[in-house]
Amino acid sequence: MIAILLSTYNGARFLAEQLDSFEQQTDRDWCLVWRDDGSTDDTRTIMYDFTARIGEMRCREAAGSGVHLGAAQSFLALLPEAADAEAVAFADQDDVWLPDKLARARHGLASAGNRAVLYCARQYLVDEHLQGRRLSILSGNQPGFPASLTQNIVHGNTMVMNRAAANLVSRIPGPLGTVHDWWSYIVITACGGEVVIDPKPVVLYRQHKGNLIGSPPSTLARAIAAIRRGPGSFMTMMRRHVFQLAAHTEYLTDQARNDVARIGAGLRGGIARRTHALRCPGLKRQTELENVLFRFWFMIG
Known part of the structure; x- marks a missing residue:
């Protein structure tokens, strides 16, 4: 059922x-x-x-x-x-x-x-x-x-x-x-x-005024909406997600455990650690425009 x-x-x-x-x-x-x-x-x-x-x-x-x-x-x-x-x-x-x-x-x-x-x-x-x-x-x-x-x-x-x-x-x-x-x-x-x-x-x-989130009509609209929101809320949630996974690593795959440690170190560290984290295979969004924005936010956020 x-x-x-x-x-x-x-x-x-x-x-x-x-x-x-x-x-x-x-x-x-x-x-x-x-x-x-x-x-x-x-x-x-x-x-x-x-x-x-x-x-x-x-x-x-x-x-x-x-x-x-x-x-x-x-x-x-x-x-x-x-x-x-x-x-x-x-x-x-x-x-x-x-x-x-x-x-x-x-x-x-x-x-x-x-x-x-x-x-x-x-x-x-x-x-x-x-x-x-x-x-x-x-x-x-x-x-x-x-x-x-x-x-x-x-x-x-x-x-x-x-x-x-x-x-x-x-x-x-x-x-x-x-x-x-x-x-x-x-x-x-x-x-x-x-x-x-x-x-x-x-x-x-x-789609109505009471939607909690709603859905963008295109990838460009999605990127524009992200720019308008700015990096603050996104980077806050990324930290919370990464650090929550880091507290429960017993359930993660070995690769995910390594990725979480690397990304977490980047979020806590300086430019060198952030650059290293961004080289994590697969750490990317759906489109190149969104990726440019994500990398920028990760480096400054």
Whole structure:
């Protein structure tokens, strides 16, 4: 069974359409575990009504629901609630899943065996009325570590992790300020897991003023957005991610352990150590324009 992990927060406006899309899945072997992050609108009422309709065996509220943790920690707190599921799928409250989403994810994970595998896919970017479909960016470079420290290319609202992958993410707590999909991508690649990217879109990703992050329409727009944000927040999160991995090296591959030590030394050191860290194989973003910016920020940040 696939456990759908849904974190809600004042989502009453769009939530019903997402819940309906769960029921329309061609793969019916799923259950829903949800956690509310302190809503003040009708979100919880909608969830209770949905539970009453499909039954408590298929939909249940997580322990600790109602306490505000923030989106990332709320999602990560759901992982232990689905410890018996063969796979877990993160779900945003304001999207709409296409009917074959879970079926494609199950197929993408089928050959995993005992390996940790994270499946993700492309999205259709739509407006708040689900109109104007545009395909999300398809990553050009192979996902892996340490590239995962430089950029998140995993769409959290399409993510499905098998049991081995979910166990890894559960063992290494996400640092303050991280986002659940990026942290999952970092942990799984640092621990030797695999990322499978499905080129077919499986979600209608609603773009509206309340989006926590949103999605840029192109690589150029992504680079421009990064320039506007500046190096401060990016370098802060890079340090937190690297140092959190450094505190849990027992789960990392030998190569990742060496990379973390080298990059961590660069982040703490001067120009020579930073230059040495930047020569780490694979420590790069998706495009050359983004790489120029990343290297500059790493040297000064």
